[in-house]
Amino acid sequence: xxxxxxxxxGAIQTLSQAFGWLASNxxxxxxxxxxxxxxxxxxxxxxxxxxxxxxxxxxxxxAHVFAxxxxxxxxxxxxxxxxxxxxxxxxxxxxxxxxxxxxxxxFIFLIIPxxxxxxxxxxAFPACVIDDKNLTKSxxxxxxxxxxxxxxxxxxxxxxxxxxxxxGIVGVIGGGESFxxxxxxxxxxxxxxxxxAIQLAYARVYLENRPTEDEMETNETGTMPV
Numbered sequence: 001x002x003x004x005x006x007x008x009x010g011a012i013q014t015l016s017q018a019f020g021w022l023a024s025n026x027x028x029x030x031x032x033x034x035x036x037x038x039x040x041x042x043x044x045x046x047x048x049x050x051x052x053x054x055x056x057x058x059x060x061x062x063a064h065v066f067a068x069x070x071x072x073x074x075x076x077x078x079x080x081x082x083x084x085x086x087x088x089x090x091x092x093x094x095x096x097x098x099x100x101x102x103x104x105x106x107f108i109f110l111i112i113p114x115x116x117x118x119x120x121x122x123x124a125f126p127a128c129v130i131d132d133k134n135l136t137k138s139x140x141x142x143x144x145x146x147x148x149x150x151x152x153x154x155x156x157x158x159x160x161x162x163x164x165x166x167x168g169i170v171g172v173i174g175g176g177e178s179f180x181x182x183x184x185x186x187x188x189x190x191x192x193x194x195x196x197a198i199q200l201a202y203a204r205v206y207l208e209n210r211p212t213e214d215e216m217e218t219n220e221t222g223t224m225p226v
Contacts, residue, residue, distance in 0.1 A: 006071055006208045011155030018200035019193075021070040027078050028066060028196040031059045036191030040184040056195075057092050061085030063196045064126040067203030088128055091135050095124060098135070119153045120146045126199075126206040145209040156201045160194050 009017070022028055038052035065081035068074075085092070099121055107114030124142035127133050133141060146153065 008208050011152045014201045015156050018197045021200050022197050025066050032192040032196045035059050036188035040187040060199045061129045063199035064129040064203040067200045068130050071207050119150050123206045126203040160198050
């Protein structure tokens, strides 16, 4: 049976629905808040940078599971989501390193190649969690399905940056003498809401374009399925 695919939506609609899913699943806000605390205080405690990265991988994966179930009106159990992410955690960890190295190399050659590679491979993570793909297949799938969605993925990221910048400016202007405290507070707030929302949006883009079982069989065998 082929996978069900979602109707395509633009960047604004995708991110808007992602915020709706986020509001319906407060556990993601809790995870985002914890991640925000780890990120906000990492300059004071260096160890928190590593812990934050490791926890961020988990948060992203859980968000992808929630996105899949929300997209098809299915209930998500956090325990089940955590278990699915846990089973793929090592792959996700290695993929994070590989992804980071590739993107950094792209940025070395100028900003545009770095952005292009970051977007072209961004769907590897939801592919890994949602469809239980290994490292190589996840990267290959993202490389194949992302090209038609690069502007949308860029738009989602840009919208998040604009929202974050706006909130940050308001926070800094109103911070007065408590600049450092306000800065940390804004960082935690943005991470709480924007980080899981972006991952939910990316997962939805993947679900719009995920290969069907027939397409995957064709890619693996090189022949049309009977």
